[in-house]
Amino acid sequence: MAEQDLYKVLGVEKDASQDEIKKAYRKLSKKYHPDLNHEPGAEDKFKAVNDAYETLGDPQKRAQYDQFGSTGGQQGFGGGAGGFGGQDFGGFGGGGFEDIFSSFFGGSGGGRRPNPTAPQQGRDLQYEMTLKFEDAIFGKKTNITYNREEQCETCGGSGAKPGTSPVTCSKCHGSGYIQVQTNTPLGRMMSQQVCDVCHGTGKEIQDKCATCGGSGHTEQSHSIKVTVPAGVEEGQQMRLQNQGEAGANGGPYGDLFIIFRVEPSDEFERDGATIYFKLPIDFVQAALGDEVRVKTVHGDVKMKIPAGTQTGTTFRLRGKGAPKLRGNGTGDEQVTVSIQTPTKLNKGQKEALKTFAKASGKTVAGNGKSSLFDKLFNN
Numbered sequence: 566m567a568e569q570d571l572y573k574v575l576g577v578e579k580d581a582s583q584d585e586i587k588k589a590y591r592k593l594s595k596k597y598h599p600d601l602n603h604e605p606g607a608e609d610k611f612k613a614v615n616d617a618y619e620t621l622g623d624p625q626k627r628a629q630y631d632q633f634g635s636t637g638g639q640q641g642f643g644g645g646a647g648g649f650g651g652q653d654f655g656g657f658g659g660g661g662f663e664d665i666f667s668s669f670f671g672g673s674g675g676g677r678r679p680n681p682t683a684p685q686q687g688r689d690l691q692y693e694m695t696l697k698f699e700d701a702i703f704g705k706k707t708n709i710t711y712n713r714e715e716q717c718e719t720c721g722g723s724g725a726k727p728g729t730s731p732v733t734c735s736k737c738h739g740s741g742y743i744q745v746q747t748n749t750p751l752g753r754m755m756s757q758q759v760c761d762v763c764h765g766t767g768k769e770i771q772d773k774c775a776t777c778g779g780s781g782h783t784e785q786s787h788s789i790k791v792t793v794p795a796g797v798e799e800g801q802q803m804r805l806q807n808q809g810e811a812g813a814n815g816g817p818y819g820d821l822f823i824i825f826r827v828e829p830s831d832e833f834e835r836d837g838a839t840i841y842f843k844l845p846i847d848f849v850q851a852a853l854g855d856e857v858r859v860k861t862v863h864g865d866v867k868m869k870i871p872a873g874t875q876t877g878t879t880f881r882l883r884g885k886g887a888p889k890l891r892g893n894g895t896g897d898e899q900v901t902v903s904i905q906t907p908t909k910l911n912k913g914q915k916e917a918l919k920t921f922a923k924a925s926g927k928t929v930a931g932n933g934k935s936s937l938f939d940k941l942f943n944n
């Protein structure tokens with residue numbers, strides 16, 4: 566389906582203000598309103614004007630349209646997407662123009678029942694994306710594919726066989742509601758019910774579209790590019806407009822919420838922008854001081870261990886953590902050292918340690934054979 570230039574549909578310039586767009590829409594939707602204009606083609610123009618305003622009337626969607634030439638979904642503009650054409654607005658209680666238009670513009674509607682034939686946005690969808698530990702830190706570009714209800718390409722969402730269009734429901738005359746009369750002991754009572762012929766849509770489809778069976782939607786595999794922002798965390802969500810399911814009565818697509826799951830790392834822990842790393846060092850390094858190589862997600866870096874470092878001491882490597890998702894900068898890596906006691910000593914090492922003990926003015930009983938501890942546990 567060829568997409569029309571939405572600015573031309575509304576007869577405004579590309580740099581028109583939101584106010585000018587709204588005025589143009591009000592003027593044209595009155596001009597082509599099916600209640601007033603019975604010329605052939607007026608109904609299609611009315612739909613096209615509504616579709617154009619759906620996009621251009623919303624600054625966010627308009628920006629997207631300006632950039633990509635569509636609002637991201639498979640919306641066919643002006644393609645008989647069901648909706649307003651040809652219906653009468655009796656269901657509103659005959660309140661005249663201002664009433665009709667206030668309901669288009671989200672006016673309060675003061676206790677009226679919802680209009681079943683109004684365009685409705687499609688359902689939102691959720692997509693769980695599992696990220697490797699590093700990908701959550703640095704972000705990535707990826708493609709995702711999922712199934713969603715899309716507007717049927719064969720019928721453009723109308724549900725009617727190509728070449729035919731849905732007609733105004735013969736029973737409810739398009740309102741979606743019927744008056745039901747019941748005789749009661751108190752007299753005749755009138756009540757409103759959803760029309761059983763059109764199920765509230767106000768439209769009857771005489772020749773159903775073979776592709777979608779009259780629903781106007783088909784389940785399709787849908788692929789999109791996703792840019793995972795650097796610094797996302799487990800459980801965070803990202804909303805992608807119009808990547809959900811097709812709307813009803815020509816309404817816009819719903820949104821897609823991507824929920825991020827982050828795989829744990831064997832080496833690092835992370836809390837927000839801070840990354841934690843455990844570094845084992847031996848007691849000689851701790852006592853004498855040393856320069857060591859430390860792993861970070863940005864690659865290995867050198868770090869000084871000062872002489873006399875105690876086990877459990879934490880050192881901070883500035884800027885070696887994860888990017889901050891909100892705001893600027895990068896967090897730190899916190900390196901916590903743990904001092905390893907050697908488990909197997911050769912003769913030379915033992916002698917050296919005894920000498921060390923002697924130099925410290927201490928005597929150490931254990932020699933590996935006579936200690937009570939060894940007898941009990943090291944047989």
Ligand SMILES: [Zn+2]
Pocket residue numbers: 717718719720721722723724725774775776777778779780781782
């Ligand atoms: Zn169809």
Ligand SMILES: [Zn+2]
Pocket residue numbers: 734735736737738739740741742760761762763764765766767768
């Ligand atoms: Zn009906």
